[in-house]
Amino acid sequence: MRLTIIGAGPGGYVAALKAAQLGAQVTVIEDTEVGGTCLNRGCIPTKALVASAEALHKAKNLEEYGIEISGDIIPNISKIMERKNKVVSTQVKGIRSLFKSWGVNLVEGRGMLLTPEKIEVQKKDNTTEIIETDKIIIATGSRPAQIPIFPFDGEHILSSDDALNIKAIPKSLIIIGAGVIGCEFACIFKELGTEVTMVEMMPRAVSTEDPEISEVLEKELKKKKIKLMTGVKVDRAEGKHDGIHVYLADGKELVAEKLLVSIGRTLNTDSIGLEALGIKKGNRGEITVNEKMETNIGGIYAIGDVTGGILLAHTASTQGIVAASNACGKEKTYDSSVVPAAIFTSPEIGSVGLREHQAEEKIKTGKFQFRALGKAHAMGEISGMIKIVVDADTDKVLGVHIIGPHASDLVHEGALAIKAGLTVKQVADTIHAHPTLAEGIMEAMEDVHGEAIHSPKK
Secondary structure, rough: EEEEOOOOOOOOOOOHHHHHOOOOOOEEEOOOOOOOOHHEEEEEHHHHHHHHHHHHHHHHHHHHOOOOOOOOOOHHHHHHHHHOOOHHHHHHHHHHHHHHHHOOEEEEEEEEEOOOEEEEEOOOOOOOEEEOOOOEEEEEOEEEEEOOOOOOOOOOOEOHHHOOOOOOOOOOOEOOOOHHHHHHHHHHHHHOEEEEEEEEEOOOOOOOOOOOHHHHHHHHHHHHHHHHEEEOOOHHHEEEEEEEEEEEEEEEEEEOOOOEOOOOOEEEOOOOHHHHHHOEEEEOOOOOOOOOOOOOOEEEEOOHHHHHOOOOOHHHHHHHHHHHHHHHHOOOOOOOOOEEEEOOOOOOOEEEEEEEOOOOOEEEEEEEEEHHHHHHHHHHHOEEEEEEEEEEOOEEEEEEEEEEEEEHHHHHHHHHHHHOOHHHHHHHOOOOOOOOOOHHHHHHHHHOOOOOOOOOOO
């Protein structure tokens, strides 16, 4: 069976490798670089910058750990970017090596659907190639959303892509949007020495998260002297001799050296031939699929951001495995009920499952502060909390929400508990090693019934 995948991001390349493992003859079409947005312009490069920012923060506060150093500690942006690029290139080489190992054919160019069995590839040397196939997976991803009042120029008005390739650390920065990407960049640039102001239309930062998690993050942003303006609309931005001027709907004017626009993503469903084949799309341009990741056209699947669901790399990868399996005759369905999310702010956020304010059923909650953990004190990272949402009738775990050190790692215990249908007692009765941050999960579970050992009596 011949399978062709358009796009080699975290959805496309994973789908390719799974299909190859299942015996398919796989071709992948990619017009930029394997790894897609996640590896080249998103998850990995931003986490490399986060690591540099964290190292800088630690170095500036070594005296708290009993270590004395002399001299100035200064971020070198060219070397930071050099390290980031090296991390990315290593991962890119890894994917290309996996393709070679599993016999995946990589065609570099832009794919256009002609029929359910034919794809035209416009190559970088301006030649074209027609690929004949039995089945197709569309995995073309997304790009930073742009609106006319914020025209990206790569120099003064930046997209998240542009921010990953700056040549100098800006003295001041306005960030439009206090969602995941905006908050991550705010923490990075503030640590590098930039004066940061964030403007958010919603009433709170990271509005997709539990309100109590947002509240803790906002307090931490304030401690860092990051200015956050919520419930504010922006009318326009204008470049002048002294920087970028941002005009707010309430009449206020902000000025900074650079402007970073982080207001969401646009799906890459245009100009790939969907209309000619009659592939159905939703109101936002997303490709409509079923639980097998099938479109309305037989033999054509779609995965990742283009399906308009949860725009996360691991969602795309999971959907890629589902689509590849079905394309190869191994029936598999996609379950979106338990999808953990991680936000690499300082401190980190990890969340999975139901938020308290979204609950329709009767629930109970349990909470535990990181400052009550010996490991957190030993690390010097005591800010944050763990919150558990539980079904009041069955005692089963419905949601786990964490803000604090290593939240992105800790949240997976919650994901497993929800996926397996565990009760708070089953998780709490599981012995957790001491001293660890994971003890906080155990204590938060115990707190649901007021039995947390290291919490004051309620």
